[in-house]
Amino acid sequence: MLSPRHGSSGSGDGVIQYHWGYFTRELPCTSDAGNCAYLDAVYGGHDLSMIYSAILWAVIGGVLLFCAVVNYFPVSRRVTGAGTKEVEQPNERQGTVYRVWRSIVAVSNRYLLSESLTPVFGHTTRLNILVLVILIGYLTIFTFVGITYKTWYSPIEGTNLKMTRAGLGPWADRIGVMAYALTPLSLLLSSRESLLSLITGIPYHHFNFLHRWLGWIIYIQSALHTIGWTIFEGHLYQPQPQKWNEFISQQYIISGIVAMICITFLVLHSTQWCIRLTGYEFFRKSHYVIAMVYVGTCWGHWDKLRCWMIASLIVWMLDRTVRLVRAFIVHCAGSAGSNYSLCGSVLVPKAKMTSFPNGQDGDVVRLDFQHDYPTWNIGQHFYLCFPELSVWQSHPMTPSSVPVSNPQGQGQSHSYIIRAKKGLTKDLAGIARETQTESGSSLDRARTTEVLLSGPYGQSIVDADLIQTDDINLFCVAGGTGITFILPVLMSLATSNKYCCRKGLTEFVWVIRRKADMKWISTELDTLRETAEIFPSLRIRIFVTREELSAESDGTSSGPTDSNPIDKGFSDKTVESSCCGQPSPNEDDQPFMVQHIKDSDTAHPNIAPILGNFVSRTVAGPTRVMASGPPGMISDLRKAVALSNDPGRVLKGDERCDVQLVHDDRVEW
Template sequence: MLAARAHIQNFSEASALEPHWGYADRVVPCTNDAGSCAYLDVVYHSHDLGMLYSGIIWATIGAVLLLWAIGRHAASSQPSGVQLAAEGEGVSQKRSSFQRLRRALPSHARRYLLPDAARPIFGRITRTQVLTLVLLAGYLTIFSFVGIVYNTWITPVKKMPGVYNTRTSLGPWSDRVGLLAYALTPLSIMLSSRESILSLVTGLPYQSFNFLHRWLGYIIFVQSALHTIGWCVIELRLYQPQPTVGAEWIVQTYMIWGVVAMGLLTLLVLLSTPWGIRLTGYEFFRKAHYVLAMVYIGACWGHWEQLKVFLLPGLIVWFIDRGVRFARTALLHYNFLPSGHMGFRAASANIALFKDEVNGDVIRLDYDHPQDAWDVGQHFYLTFPDSSIWQSHPFTPISSPVFGADYQRHSYIFRARKGETRKIAELSMKRIARLKDRDESHDGLMADARIPVVMTGPYGESTMRHLAPDANVLCIAGGTGIAYVLPVLLDLASCSQAPDRHISLVWVVRHRSDIDWVAPELAILKRKCRNLRTSIHIYVTRASEDVNSVPTVVSEKAGANACAKEIGPTSNSGSSFGDTSSALSVHGVLKSELGMNHIQARPNLDGVVEEFVAGTVRGGTDVFASGPGGMISDLRRIIASINKGGEVWKGNDRWDVRLTCDDRLEW
């Protein structure tokens, strides 16, 4: 198979074959003309260096991950550096220089690396992610060119007097970039894995690697395209006689597989662009991406089998990821069946539907499931078998996990716009309507409609694990983004807190009736926050559109041991049926129990964050946020401007402000 790729070597005259890892064996001694032999020296030497450089790239990646893991372990074993003073002392104990430096450096880096970078090109991505991409691209660019002897050799064509081949360093350079494209394939698959090895090592959630996965795919595409263009120029122009050489070259087996691989890679890139996803739909893109990627790796194997050392690990990582997903789902749902036997059983969820014809209905699911507690901030992938077993979507539970309990309460809210979530909304409406027709006495009680749910997870990072005991907490959410921040507040409210710790929630909704989505949790939070320095502010941006709306209550800052003011009932325009108060009462909560601040306006995020930070007594601030992309971008800019590493070094932790956001949620 490799005879056609052995360049100009004459195997019939070989006295020995010199093996080269990842390439065709070389005939020694060289029996061609001097120019051809010199060209072959460059080709094989460049390839050997390319294999060495690929090893160096992977060794560098391994070293970075190892140092990262060691740093995580060292950081977790070190005391937080925050020892609250005994009550009445008024000051905290002094930190060492190392502890102050450990807080000052991240604060200084956040000031410059947290905001969005070149949004028209990269989207809403932080400068940290783009800097990582730039470093990787620069690293690959260096290794694409170093170690190659750049020259041109004019060599005669055998048995054709007066006809000459032009041999240049374009050949070994094209091989180099193609080799690097193969070498990066396992990394691309690792960056896309949900059961991520990288997450285990770094502690970062798997979704934080999606940006690098996408842009590494673009880099691999560019490398492959340059490899293809380079050899097309060589075989179709520089080698003579033409068109004979080109016609014989393009029909060889390895070239056919190369054309297939390049075509599949081009299709992968086109479908993964924003306009490609909008055109075909996200679910089609996701399924097609899996299939095309696997076929692409097979075509690469057929094109150049000697580099399977890079392809086989990629396949293994992919199959491990899929196998672990399947195993986790099976174990999570392996429970007692109604017959008394053990087997696979989907969870049965209560459906609550909140109608919204303009922005999309909101669905709430509630169910109990026997399992261990997850960490606050983690999410589950939910599949709805009654709609489709081939689709799953990530949702963050708004319920707080209870460690040590036999059953865990799962509660989810999500907006049904189109696709699978729209199907679930339509299915919910049909089931609720059937229940109402069957028994009018139900009056549309939402808890009576049920739907089976299959879970996979939990995934993601714990938002509370690295929260310092004296850190002030500001939660900002837009719409259904409340699902990400509400568990943080519920977890804090269930524990004793430092007397000077400030906690605040800012939630932006379109209508007052949107509060019904999480009415039970807000009532629990209100009851528990009486003993905390907590404030809750709900911004209603379209209160004027509500039917029978009541005057909004102007916000007043809540002091210690006080939550907020009481408000009257909301309108019933957001309920799927009947009276909203009765709908809420099935959850055990009346609207009159919800004493929150309501503000008819859009919040000035600059003022909200700056006022909160200015009002803190001691400790830094952790901001948890989820909502539309514009809100997340604004918060990154605001928080970056507040961070002052120099002040943190002096011991003023007020200027150490961190942001943890969940931008997966659809607005």
Template sequence: MESLTTPNSILRRQHIQNFSEASQLEPHWGYAYRVVPCTNDPGSCAYLDVVYDAHDAGMLYTGIFWATVLGILLIWGIGRRVFPAREPVDDLLAQLSTNESTPQRPKPSFLSRSFGAVASSLRHHLLPTAPLRTIFGHTTRLQLVILAVLTSYLSIWSFVGIVYGKWVTPIKGQPADVVNTRTSLGPWADRVGVLAYALTPLSVLFAARESILSAVTGVPYTSFMFLHKWTGYIILVQSLLHTLGWVLIEGWLYKPQPDVWNKWVVQEYAIWGFVALGLLVLLWICSFQWVVKNITGYEFFRKAHYVMAMVYIGALIGHWEELQCFLVPGIVLWVVDRLARLVRMGMLHCGYQRKEGRWGFSSAEAEAKFWKDERFGDVVRLDFEHHQKAWSIGQHFFLCFTEGSLWQSHPFTPLSLPQINNVGDVKHSYIFRAKGGETRKIARVIEEKLKEQKEGRTTTNVVLQGPYGENIVEGLTQDVNVLCVAGGTGITYVLPVLLRLVREKVNPDRKIELVWAVKRKQDLEWVEPELEELRRLGAAHGLQIRIFVTAEDVAPGVRTTTGDEKKVSEDVDTKSVSVGSDESQNQRPDVNVAVNEFVANVAQGSTRVFGSGPPSMITELREAVAQRNSGSKVWKGEGRFDVRLVCDDRLEW
């Protein structure tokens, strides 16, 4: 109990409780103090019992909610450390039983077949793109299932532990027919408001680039963006319901009107509540793709999103500071994320600069190559070496171009194999298509510099931040068959995988294939050195390269390069269309056929598909991979139907 001299005494419910007649104030975590004993009429006292009991239960339920989240993360994190990705038990046994470089695989064990069958069945049902694509975008069924579980869990906590009823109470100094109608709408509106507060730090966690969730689970931060977006929508709905509930109570159920409403709406906490809701609605409107594309632009949206989100959290503290236990962690997590990004950048660029012979900060100087393409967008390739640790295959960096805007950075996946040379440098190579915004600006700068310089080469400086993402070849043993499917500049995602494979020991039973769709045959020049290495080293591995030219009138042909053991075939499959045809964007390889044929020709072992390209291609790839997964066949020992997909949205299956 607290005495009346408590400096934190809260009078926001003084229209219900009579503080002047109170002997003590009873504290309730996250809510207004309660007058003890209750000196109101019996109906009001009964209503206050329901209000405070429901709030106390709600605070307990938010604790259970966060205990559930942290418990899942704890179990997940421990599981990753105890059972890290490694070669299957069957492979280890095979290696112990033979001295051959490519051991004969034994019959899969019961445990191996069980885990494989369950995983394959889950991929078959949950990997395809979710329905209602106009609402949920190009996300998977798994993401939608996770969202449904989260929404259902929150819905349960929104309604349990509340006594539902109605209390009609008299008003002092008013005629007998002027009464207050008190219902459980108030406790319920408070409950959804508390849950909205409790979800705020989770939303921040989902949005962090320096993600604690990724560090614990191993899931890349990009896979949490869908949940960040929809957690924000849930918070918006909860806030609207909370506000609507109290607007109905204060503007209709309580009497006399409009006196009660006028007195309530000018209170500071109510004003801050409306400000917070307004900011939340503005955040929602600005997140629409149409608004970002046609009005704000992505960079303005991103910066405005940060500012509005922090002001929104500040407004929430002004609305109900007793619940800042949920809000302060959100601010701290955001600040830590921003500082960690700066630290990463500083670690990459601060130190002894060999070229300048000094200590300090220095950007990386990249050699730039340029391909003019007025129809589909110019293409730029950057190559440079930088002193740093090697990243993992599949990770990406954020590049800031010093000749553009220092306030903008864009994510790019290196196409080069991360290997440290004898002086501690690692080669970076990037390709991007300049369609608009910052990339278009940099492409124009490079084009102009090339026109001015007679030697036909130029440079541009970049600042790196990263690496981010996960190792996509973790657990990729020599018995795993690999199919790479790429569209356009998506080749950068799969090339390092192939370059690593062709440098490994040869497994004659392993199948490796690349399917790449490009607009023009000239586009092969982007990665000509890497393609030449694949042709040269891939012969021994039986690597098949199939390149589809989709928007150029060229005669189809086949080039064959022979190696010491096997040939490497490069099929240039042409879908010829006239320039300017509306069908040019749809002319590409049949992804479903490519996956089916690949799996059908696998001799032994499981299959991993790496994909990168436009959303439509990834959608088709998910469907194709899901259809080839079969838990029953994996259980019977047919490992080729254990097909995993690793695509450029960093969601691995």
């Protein structure tokens, strides 16, 4: 079968030449010299397009293989084999390969962890931007390489017109092939049940930046492909309008037009202003549907490259199928009890709701319930659906409780802290507030609501090294309800029987709007405070950003008072002082501090000097920074962590200059 674009090129008695992803061609070419030369350029350019797209995926595969090796076979920190007994100098206990590897990571953190061009790219690291630039560079170079830039003319029999052909045709085909080849990658980057996360160990939501920009790249490629062939069929090919009418009425062209409409909707509807206009849930549901219509119409437009569309469909179907299966398994395990609703064979846990009303900043709701399955890892999150409000919406929430490997009794304890903004979370806070009564200083927790879980998702942030290695330093930063990401880490360490043997320092910085926000985790905070009073290696600092000190405190030390129920049970070492987040001269002596940022409405404390002070107090071992909070705080923390890395000293074995950042950038708090 010969392409209707190019007309006949042989007599029908020649040799058929097959080309992957394109029409077969008959050789030798028996039409006019101009047409034959043009066909040589077209088929040669297309073959190169397939090679370049294969190279692109080979490079992607190589990068994923490297990431898999690093993820599943990490470099050992200590030397193994004979002669590795403990010695006094820490760098003598490190292997050479480990020091080289950590110095490479330190270089990456030093120069690629910070943010750049925020107005254009938003809050993302230079590493993400570098990957995007490399991808754009590859696509730009190989979109133009191997194209024959020439114009050919062929006479049209029976007229004085000439058929004009140019290198624009092969170029338009090339950019279309590249767009097809990138479609499965776009689906991989957007998948919640992410194969990329399984391979690399990177949580799926960290790929959102590349997914969004890759969508724009595919859109631009598709638009240029469409413009190129519109010029050909509507102007260069003759006679007109006969050629255009024949072209536009073909089924594969109609499919291409629909595909172009779909991808235009996808990219425009993904902008922030459009999402705010239509609502996130409509965006998410319509994105799923239109994306699959786009894939189907791309298949109909050029079925000879259906391999890329089949791969895209497989990725999408795996994501949806695994997601449904996992949600079903979560609610079919265990046995029904008083804390469950039984719907057929599906067990739906009932969560107790505690409301913390706040008209200025929005209510906060705490959910507590038990569920037998599944066990999750610290740092992972679930998608929570509340059938009483809507079965079509679910929100990502991180448990603030510590998972137990072998739960006894009623099963795993789940606790979630949710700030009500608008939509479903606002409705949830409304029903929690309606039925909750206040009696003195105690709150009744009689209100329950059914919860459907899907997950867990994400990766563990607590590995064996953090628990078993005694000289790893831990610096935790949380903003508001971002405490749910940090609290399980601290609680697992504080309740561990090995904490007393730890040599590394631990510091917890929590930024809240009102002092009353401490009620969210009052029980857990008491446990951490008691641990800090026993072990000087743990220090807790709480910053209040939208509430100044009372006139009575006057910025001086104060013990607990009966007039403020929040202070009950706190140590006399609790200090309140007006500050801007700078280290105080006497703060090293205080295990637990509450500090107010004066005259601040939205500011958060300057994290850089706090982290610098912490690193300067470490004696040995690397530092892990774990954080969850607003984009501005994470941005400042990235800069601080980047400046704390010194690759040269890490190479020499000084692990105090090896500072790593683990953060949760989902906006859930």
